[in-house]
Amino acid sequence: MSLPAAVRARRIGLNTAAVLFCAVWIFPVYWMVNTAFKPYGDILKPTPGFLPFPFSLSNFDDAVHKSGFLTDLANSAVVTCSVVLLAIVVAFLAASALTRFRFFGRRSFLVGVLIVQMVPTPALLIPIFLSLKSAHMLNSLFGLTLTYLALVLPFTIWVLRGFLQGIPVELEEAAMVDGASRMRIIRTILLPLVLPGVIATSVFAFITAWNDYLFAYVLMKDQSHYTLPVWLVSFSTSAGTDYGGLIAASTLFALPVVVFFMLIQRRLVAGMTAGAVKD
Structure with a gap:
């Protein structure tokens, strides 16, 4: 049975708003990761590219060996x-x-x-x-x-x-x-x-x-x-700021939190009723 037009329009509007909210929320994270993979010379360009091309790992190398x-x-x-x-x-x-x-x-x-x-x-x-x-x-x-x-x-x-x-x-x-x-x-x-x-x-x-x-x-x-x-x-000294190394280091710094949450989040619901089962 098809939904009424008003219900479908409301659902589409809510889903669209949710997608836009998530896109705005995730964009700074994407920009940080995107910038971390760019060569240092491309980071400070007036019009930086939306994608990390040319692709480079030099910033991560600088960060790890810091x-x-x-x-x-x-x-x-x-x-x-x-x-x-x-x-x-x-x-x-x-x-x-x-x-x-x-x-x-x-x-x-x-x-x-x-x-x-x-x-x-x-x-x-x-x-x-x-x-x-x-x-x-x-x-x-x-x-x-x-x-x-x-x-x-x-x-x-x-x-x-x-x-x-x-x-x-x-x-x-x-x-x-x-x-x-x-x-x-x-x-x-x-x-x-x-x-x-x-x-x-x-x-x-x-x-x-x-x-x-x-x-x-x-x-x-x-x-x-x-x-x-x-x-x-x-990464910020009196001589200036190494933006490439700083952003790459920030990306590495954020990874453990993401990994930690991904490892335990699937057990969040599993624990709701596990203790009610008598062994």
């Missing part, structure tokens, strides 16, 4: 992976306690978490700097990891708390009646059901830790402890 790339890449990978793992574990335990136990100060704790989430990140820079200085953790990857962990925990706790609140307590009680231990309940019931929340918070934690420049630059004084966002700034 001083400090491998060291800063390793620092970013270590810090980011540590933040993601710690944030998931700590936030899951905190959210479980907030949803499954009643204790004095629980509401005050939730309000405090919300207030911390609302504080602008730059406003925390000086307090965190002084705290790490007094703890002798300045210029250390461990201190930077704790800083990022503190930045992402309020959001991750709130998100996982919302997922855990939607899980009936009766599921856990039934498992306990069947003789399941607390760890088995967490592993086979709670974790599969909150997997979408875990994935969402892990993406947020990954992006926050991977993209940060401000804290990495202020808290790290030794260049061997810099992360990739700080490394990107090295």
Whole structure:
């Protein structure tokens, strides 16, 4: 049965608007990748081409062989992976306690978490700097990891708390009646059901830790402890800016986030009902 003309026109209009929105949103990303594959002399032309012809990998070669790339890449990978793992574990335990136990100060704790989430990140820079200085953790990857962990925990706790609140307590009680231990309940019931929340918070934690420049630059004084966002700034010097290398480096810098999301996004829906199936 064919749809009425008004319905078809409305659907076509909505689809067209969605395509235009996506095209506008993706265009800066396309232009960055397109520019990264152009020879340096073509980047600054008044009328740059819409396609990367002639095709060149020289910008990527300059970026990869830039001083400090491998060291800063390793620092970013270590810090980011540590933040993601710690944030998931700590936030899951905190959210479980907030949803499954009643204790004095629980509401005050939730309000405090919300207030911390609302504080602008730059406003925390000086307090965190002084705290790490007094703890002798300045210029250390461990201190930077704790800083990022503190930045992402309020959001991750709130998100996982919302997922855990939607899980009936009766599921856990039934498992306990069947003789399941607390760890088995967490592993086979709670974790599969909150997997979408875990994935969402892990993406947020990954992006926050991977993209940060401000804290990495202020808290790290030794260049061997810099992360990739700080490394990107090295393409701009007093002699000028290496636009080709900078854009190619930015493209390489964005790849891990895209790969990370592609690896876990298909499990977002799979975790919705996996924990409800009794093994």
